[in-house]
Amino acid sequence: MKIQILGSGCQNCMKLAKNAEEAVKAKGTECEIVKVTDIKEIMSYGVMQTPAIAIDGKVKSVGRVLSVEEIKKLL
């Protein structure tokens, strides 16, 4: 599985990435976390609000820092 964190790299994006890492660790699943900071690539996901999170290329949440628990549910 592959998790993409979409965002320019502001505080909220970093927090979301950290929460994702924790969620993956807690679940114990094999998972790669990628940060997407290029604006062209972020837009190609159809996202206008950052931070956003996508799993295997499918956008799951936009404009919000999901908690570790919420990300666990998505995995």
Place this chain on the structure above:
Amino acid sequence: MLKYLADSLVYTLIGIQPGTRLGDTLNFFFYDTAKVFLLLITIIFVVAVIRSFFPPERARKLLGHHREYVGNFLAALLGIVTPFCSCSAVPMFIGFIESGLPLGVTFSFLISSPAVNEVALVMLWGLFGWKIALLYTATGIAVAFFGGIVIGKLKLEHLVEEYVYQIKMGECEMAVPTWKERIEYARGYTKDILKKVWIFVVLGIGFGALIHGYVPMDFVLKYAGPGNPFAVVVAVLLGVPLYSNAAGTIPIVQALVGKGLPMGTALAFMMSIVAISAPELIILRNVIKPKLLAIFTGIVAVAIIIVGYLFNAIL
């Protein structure tokens, strides 16, 4: 109720005589702090729930069919209810332009979004009453509307960075959130904002209380009163770099208004704090050229100054 609590705390519990300077100052501080925090929690929460119904994708769709004037007005309204942190200004700007929205309409949105800020709204409501809070909102919408119209008329499309026009946006299907998710979002949002502003609120009210209790009236009237024709301009220029401290500055301004600072000057000052901010300008620099950035800042600043003089004349 709050007044009673503040009175009994200061005059009965601490035992300071009413009518003394120290008593007045402390009473003002406790009463205002309690009132503002109650309002902050309630209003930020309600605003966040409302915002969960207006994602930017929806704003983009709603604005898609409208051109100038109606489009500018709608954009100014949507700017208030659409949630967006300043980091999202770039993707939002690109998304709007990409969908074919006129530059002027896009700017009406970009101006109203920070200009009508819920924290500033709460501070104004709590400290000045709902009429001033409403006036502030209407002013923000007006500045966004006219600012966008002027930018549209100037035909500045060539001052947008070229790459913006080349980006193709993907499609993204988002599930409609449940009520539980909306409440959860609003709770988190309220917590985040409070964590960010509480210290400014407490410091601001504390400082305001000191002014309220100790600064003589002549002092304010001499420098910023109706006798100084440049007060509004100076207030706006001072307000620009003070970004994000609306929470701390409004209580100070309130105390100054109590000492004779004209309302228009005060409103212009607060508007400039929230509407034009250095961090947002830096972010917008990614999508527009410096010249357009300067024009945008100039138009908004001039609009706020006009508003300040207008209110000084009629209030």
